[in-house]
Amino acid sequence: MSIAKRRLSPEQSRTAALAAARELLIETGPQAVTLKAVSGRIGRTHANLLHHFGSASGLQKALAEYLAQSICQMIGAAVIRLRNGEGTPRDIVDMAFDAFDREGAGALACWMLLSGNEDALDPIVEAIHQLVDELAEHAPEGRTLHEDTLSLCTMALGDALMGAQLAGALGLDRDTGRAIAEKQLTASLLSWQEAAATAG
């Protein structure tokens, strides 16, 4: 009766599902990431997703992990490039803002928190933690990026969720938030370099 599809490896299935979930998240928002919608997009049934992810919140958690890791990898690489004199602070700012905005990390994090599914946020925080730790290894003594990271992530999240509406209401350009963040990060990095020059 049932015309079973070609069998995919669990790994392939999970990857396809997460890609579809990510698309839905970015296109239509968190509410659109349902078992039915995701499974439909990859040509399977919702029971299939339950088979692979155990539960709906299992899928959410896996999506969080997937997004957080790929984004943090991207940002980490950019920071290291900046250390080596390639690129500008603006690149970092843009990347962080895009991660929370266009890449859907903001919507995801927000979704997790609001749905009370707080432990599903762990992968995101974990990935940020890991990124910062890694970056700290290359930092000058007595100076960390922690406060800059906090400030940048906070502004990027807020901007992703409400930036467009706020800017519109205030008669400002859409990228005013980015510009402010860039100014702050640049100033902070400059003071850092000066401190390092003085110390060295």
Next chain:
Amino acid sequence: MSIAKRRLSPEQSRTAALAAARELLIETGPQAVTLKAVSGRIGRTHANLLHHFGSASGLQKALAEYLAQSICQMIGAAVIRLRNGEGTPRDIVDMAFDAFDREGAGALACWMLLSGNEDALDPIVEAIHQLVDELAEHAPEGRTLHEDTLSLCTMALGDALMGAQLAGALGLDRDTGRAIAEKQLTASLLSWQEAAATAG
């Protein structure tokens, strides 16, 4: 058969419902603000809420309006007090952060956006717009608070949603976000006062 409760005026009913909805929002999050939960808390039925608010999204929109107006009124008063030499910039920062955090405005705004119910966000943006317009009337020439407002609201929203987790992961105090915002706002206000002193 049915033992009808004492009849309240539509105004009383709406007020009681909105107060209950606000409590639920702050205590348990947006997902808890359902017709059943809200009506149960004020001792009515969910059909009663539908009678007064028309629909579930009608209730949400009314809640948004209610929160936005009360919060903006509070902040506006504080800004004016600051202008008159009473209080510190930190008061403004605290108020904005609390509005998005403890007062539930952040969760509400986020909820609106994520549920695709974007027009329900209008009252919030409208209230902010109104507040800023009102404050602008008392501002020195050629200088507005718009960028400061954007920056403050953005950071307050981001901090409300992810501040605790981020600070924890980065080994920072919970109020680091506020401290950063305070530093920025203070600096901006100082440059404003200097400019005003030079011009005057």
Next chain:
DNA sequence: AAGGTTACTTACATAGATGTCAATAGCAAA
């Protein structure tokens, strides 16, 4: 080729949220 593992499906079950509608009854006005 035979058999076992398991990806996959269909069908069913459940729970919660939203919404409709007719009926009841509190309250004010006549």
Next chain:
DNA sequence: TTTGCTATTGACATCTATGTAAGTAACCTT
């Protein structure tokens, strides 16, 4: 008191998301 308005309720209907269970079939191993 009587009458009209409407706040309020209970019962019912629907829709969506999630989850369960058992059967089917694809693929790998032997």
